Amino acid sequence: MTRDDWYRHDRLPHIYCSGCGNGSIINCVLEAVSDIGWNIDETVFISGIGCSSRAPGYIQTDSLHTTHGRAIAFATGVKLANPDLHIVIFTGDGDLGAIGGNHFIHACRRNIDLTVICINNYIYGMTGGQGSPLTPYGKKSTTTPYGACEMPFDLCNLAVAAGANYVSRWTSYHVTELTKAVTAGLLTEGFSFIEVISQCPTSYGRRNSLREVSDQILYLKNNAVLHQRWKRMQEKGEDLSSDQFVVGEFIRQSRPSMGVSR
Amino acid sequence: MMKLFIDETRCKGCNICTMVCPYSIFTPGDTPNRRGIYVPVLDRPERCTNCRLTYLYGRQLCGVCSMICPDQAISWIADEPYSARCVVIEY
Amino acid sequence: MSRTEFFQGNIACAEGALAAGCRFFGGYPITPSTEVAEHLALKLPKVKGGCFIQMEDEIAGIAAVIGASWTGVRAMTATSGPGFSLMMENIGYAIMTETPCVIVNIQRGGPSTGQPTMAAQGDMMQCRFGSHGDSSIIALCPASVQECFELTVKAFNLADQFRTPVFLMADEAIGHMRERISIPDSVPYTGRKPAEKDTLPFKPDEDLIPGFAPFGSGHHVPVTGLTHDWRGYPATTNPDLHAELVSRLYHKIEDKRNGIADYxxxxxxxxxxxxxxxxxxxxxxxxxxxxxxxxxxxxxxxxxxxxxxxxxxxxxxxxxxxxxxxxxxxxxxxxxxxxxxxxxxxxxxxxxxxxxxxxxxxxxxxxxxx
Known part of the structure; x- marks a missing residue:
């Protein structure tokens, strides 16, 4: 099976705006899933609420489009009741970082065998661009019209601290690296977390001087700092600029996990 | 041989493909289609690595345009093999 | 043959769940329902395919139960007033997605934290109307320890039959009261009507209830809490479709209310x-x-x-x-x-x-x- 066979073609084109990164990320995830060769009947995509969470509706498998923030909790039930199912969760920065934060850290702690793809577009896209817990400091959204005055979460560090087995961050521009990271996450036993920074030209870009899709793509390309380089920077005592973010693999370990099919 | 193909019913004209192709095969379109979308135009698509070498290597090569296309609009379709010895005589 | 025991209502409820074939419990401790969870924590891991998990809150508890139910197993949770309030959104999700599940509510005095160790029946309206939107559910009220057992079994059967959340609305007095109880060797069983091959996953039969296609069975069901058509695809702006769906969810239970009656x-x-x-x-x-x-x-x-x-x-x-x-x-x-x-x-x-x-x-x- 190829990536194309995993799509529900009768549902395409999807509802995402022109230039939205979600479609690219679904491509990468389905590429990884079909590369591994999982059985389409035994794979379940689960999501919460938001732009990112509409993704499972375009995939030709069993899928669960749940309530806001609760995707991981639903997935825990599915996985424990039937460990033979492969489960991938699509979620967003608001869905996972705000309303679903508690479920997220507890799933990391339990190290349950799930793979979470968090599409981080810095805002709540579906409701029109409100600030999220991942809106960078000083950036504008409809609920932070004077610039966000709160510090954002670093979900990757949070996942590492809470005990996830695999954590990495990429962007919707780095499709090849992202596909590799998703593959690694899917194959890792235990909780895998992949944060994908994505462009939202409609709600985020146009309020933050990144009006064109190309502006946001270049922003992602130019501000991504590879994990290894960041370590060297730390050794030299250098710091990231406010726009820069770290990409790469944060951790890969084998803490005892639950819900693994034996 | 393979041929690059943009599905106009899916393309939303975001032009991300024009930024990623190493050969710059995709160029922004200048005329809107029936749905009012400026679908990118292919500039000498026979240069595409995947089109030329898929069968030789037996697997997909490059493929970044298809992978990054958020609207699942870019794909390859089978094409007549390119014949090196074919000479076109122009009168 | 049956065996005779001296149980409190909560334990009888847990035993009823085991007898009914419940294989998944997801919940969060709350007085006065904890004994249900404790007993199942003891017993479920010893049953083939049984799984007990203590979630991070009641919201996650009911969510895990709904998720487990979609794999085809019988699943339940137990809680009391404050937890019940937290569960409301996901209960609405279970109604909309027609997920069979059993929610035990050992009622205590409210509102808010109220009286954790005292009996009340203050959630009777909440279980019926607590979640937003028009809907209908089934609620059972045991009046003895024996009934805690029997009605839990019945709750699972009704949940599977009608594809709806079913509530066991006991109260602290019944839950913590100890009585003699007779546990039969076998209990009545009405399972889920299976979905036939190549039918649409949310297309109702004449009884207004669609067949159930569990995850992993190859039906590729897209489950969503959005207003959906028979295929399960979201169709949120179609007034007729919404009216048809929500009316059906209401009538599939309300039309049979005099047949469901147990008195x-x-x-x-x-x-x-x-x-x-x-x-x-x-x-x-x-x-x-x-x-x-x-x-x-x-x-x-x-x-x-x-x-x-x-x-x-x-x-x-x-x-x-x-x-x-x-x-x-x-x-x-x-x-x-x-x-x-x-x-x-x-x-x-x-x-x-x-x-x-x-x-x-x-x-x-x-x-x-x-």
């Missing part, structure tokens, strides 16, 4: 009739017993084991009734529902604070109408 009637010829459910039914039984002993037989009783959907046809079983007396451990929730359906005067005897009605209190009210 006990005593003395159809009575002029003064008690209508009761849950713990107050025990006081009513005492009053009727005492009065019969004294040679007076003008008192009657309708005891509801299933309160929602409300079986209003039963009210016509008492042709000579001059009053319906409704003792409840709330400020008259079900008495108002009874009022909606009858011309007979309804007298609510509310008692809140955590103690049950005494037989004397109820008799005093009955005397007024003699």
């Amino acid at each position: 006990e009637i005593e003395n159809r010829e009575a002029s003064v009739v008690f209508i009761c459910y849950g713990a107050p039914a025990r006081t009513v039984a005492q009053v009727l017993h005492d009065q019969k002993h004294d040679g007076k037989d003008d008192l009657g009783c309708l005891r509801l084991r299933i309160v929602w959907p409300f079986p209003e046809a039963l009210l016509e079983q008492f042709p000579h009734a001059s009053v319906f007396i409704v003792p409840e451990l709330n400020l008259g929730m079900i008495s108002r529902e009874i009022q909606r359906h009858t011309a007979v005067p309804v007298r609510s005897v509310s008692k809140i604070g955590g103690e049950l009605h005494t037989p004397r209190e109820l008799l005093q009210v009955a005397e007024e109408y003699r």
Whole structure:
């Protein structure tokens, strides 16, 4: 099976705006899933609420489009009741970082065998661009019209601290690296977390001087700092600029996990 | 041989493909289609690595345009093999 | 053969779940329902395919239960008032996605934290109307430890049959009361109607209920809480489709309310009739017993084991009734529902604070109408 066979073609084109990164990320995830060769009947995509969470509706498998923030909790039930199912969760920065934060850290702690793809577009896209817990400091959204005055979460560090087995961050521009990271996450036993920074030209870009899709793509390309380089920077005592973010693999370990099919 | 193909019913004209192709095969379109979308135009698509070498290597090569296309609009379709010895005589 | 035990209501409920084939429990500790979770934590891991998990909160508890139910297993959670309030959104999700599951609510005094260790029936309206939007559910009310067992079994059967969340609305008095209970070797079983191959996953049959296609069975069901068509695809802006879907979810249960009804009637010829459910039914039984002993037989009783959907046809079983007396451990929730359906005067005897009605209190009210 190829990536194309995993799509529900009768549902395409999807509802995402022109230039939205979600479609690219679904491509990468389905590429990884079909590369591994999982059985389409035994794979379940689960999501919460938001732009990112509409993704499972375009995939030709069993899928669960749940309530806001609760995707991981639903997935825990599915996985424990039937460990033979492969489960991938699509979620967003608001869905996972705000309303679903508690479920997220507890799933990391339990190290349950799930793979979470968090599409981080810095805002709540579906409701029109409100600030999220991942809106960078000083950036504008409809609920932070004077610039966000709160510090954002670093979900990757949070996942590492809470005990996830695999954590990495990429962007919707780095499709090849992202596909590799998703593959690694899917194959890792235990909780895998992949944060994908994505462009939202409609709600985020146009309020933050990144009006064109190309502006946001270049922003992602130019501000991504590879994990290894960041370590060297730390050794030299250098710091990231406010726009820069770290990409790469944060951790890969084998803490005892639950819900693994034996 | 393979041929690059943009599905106009899916393309939303975001032009991300024009930024990623190493050969710059995709160029922004200048005329809107029936749905009012400026679908990118292919500039000498026979240069595409995947089109030329898929069968030789037996697997997909490059493929970044298809992978990054958020609207699942870019794909390859089978094409007549390119014949090196074919000479076109122009009168 | 059956075995006899001396159990409290919560343990009986857990045993009922095991007997019914429940294989998944997801929940969060809350007084006075914890014994249900504790007993299942002990027993479920020893059952083949059994899984117990203590989630991070009640929201996650019900979410895990719904997720587990979609793999085809019978799943339940147990909670009390505050947890029940937290679960409301996901209960609505279970209604919309037609997910069978059982939610045990050992009711305690509310609102808010209220009286964790005292009995109440204050969630009777919340279980029916707590989640937003039009819907219908099934709620059972046990009045003894034996019924905690039997009605839990029945709750699973109804959940599977109607593809809906089913509530076991016990109260702290029943949950923590110890009684003799007889546990049968086998219990009635009505499973889920399986989805036939190549049918649309949300296309209802004539009984308004679609067949169930569990995850992993190759049906590729897209489950969503959005308004969806028969394929399960979101169709949120189609007024007709929404009306059809929500009406069906309502009517699949409400149309069969008189068939679902589970009740006990005593003395159809009575002029003064008690209508009761849950713990107050025990006081009513005492009053009727005492009065019969004294040679007076003008008192009657309708005891509801299933309160929602409300079986209003039963009210016509008492042709000579001059009053319906409704003792409840709330400020008259079900008495108002009874009022909606009858011309007979309804007298609510509310008692809140955590103690049950005494037989004397109820008799005093009955005397007024003699």
